[in-house]
Amino acid sequence: MSISIIGAGAIGTALARLLASAVIDVSIANSRNPDSLAPLVAQLGSKVRAVTAEEASQADLVEGWPGFAPNSPKCN
Structure with missing residues (x-):
């Protein structure tokens, strides 16, 4: 199962940290680009x-947090 979080604010980061600590692979995205998340990814681990x-x-489970409009094509 693939899990993605769209939104790297406080809640998205906390969820990514929780999943990573449970040894679950997780992808995280924000409204900018993957390169802007490099410091966060380095902090959260492999x-x-x-x-x-x-x-x-495209993940099996996508959890979205504020930052994208609900009707954004990125969230549908």
Whole structure:
């Protein structure tokens, strides 16, 4: 199962940290680009990888947090 989080604010980061600590691979995206998440990914460890929102939307489970409009094509 693939899990993605769209939104790297406080809640998205906390969820990514929780999943990574449970040794679950997780992808995280934000409204900018994967490169902007490099410091966060380095902090969270090897179970977390930064992706685009489009890539994140292809996961089996996608959890979205504010930052994208609800009707954004990135969230549908």
